[in-house]
Ligand SMILES: Nc1ncnc2c1ncn2[C@@H]1O[C@H](COP(=O)(O)OP(=O)(O)OP(=O)(O)O)[C@@H](O)[C@H]1O
């Protein structure tokens with residue numbers, strides 16, 4: 001058992017303000033090697049929460065639990081509460097869950113299909129065949145992901161012909177097409193150049209009015225630019241969780257302070 005000897009502070013919210021929260025989430029890889037310790041975090045509706053911390057501190061592990069992406073590789077104990085339901089229970093329909101809690105990965109991973117098909121794929125698989133409705137969702141999703149103007153004349157061209165930044169926004173549009181409430185993003189800008197990163201950040205800021213987002217980032221400037229709340233992870237423990245402002249200007253713990261100073265330095 002690893003002991004982290006420092007005062008910790010974990011912010012909480014009223015139940016009505018929470019989009020999602022975990023209680024004592026622990027993750028065991030290979031059955032026994034514990035990599036995440038009792039994380040209890042609450043995510044406020046219509047905000048962006050940044051997950052920060054060193055490499056291997058458990059940010060991705062935690063994030064992947066939230067829509068059950070760790071099912072095949074780890075044992076996950078504890079609760080993940082979404083609309084009064086513990087979605088960490090065995091009998092949950094994971095496919096339905098992921099429609100509500102979507103995910104965007106570090107590397108843009110569009111399907112090797114047209115831009116349009118990337119967006120309609122899941123909808124068609126769900127039985128949506130109304131062409132007009134599909135066209136409408138394609139436009140809405142691309143607009144929400146701030147990509148529409150750049151691709152509206154080439155919807156039937158391959159998604160792979162887009163730039164990395166455009167592909168990442170397409171992946172966001174694809175995630176939005178099934179109308180999730182929550183978007184999980186694991187270092188979504190790490191493969192992008194500064195201009196594409198800035199566009200992606202603008203997109204995420206705009207999405208805040210309709211979605212709740214949880215985003216892993218290594219980029220402290222990015223966390224301070226776009227997130228309202230920040231959780232600091234260290235060796236699988238959540239050490240501190242507070243408003244981004246407090247974490248960056250007035251951290252309560254030495255570990256947090258050191259990490260933030262080192263990362264900005
Ligand atoms: N599938 C896996 N099997 C076994 N151990 C794993 C697996 N995935 C992650 N781990 C371990 O869990 C710990 C946390 O890893 P995780 O990927 O969550 O860290 P991270 O904070 O996202 O790091 P990074 O910033 O490098 O992405 C690490 O010790 C890692 O080696």
Ligand SMILES: [Mg+2]
Nearest residue numbers: 059060061216
């Ligand atoms: Mg990671």
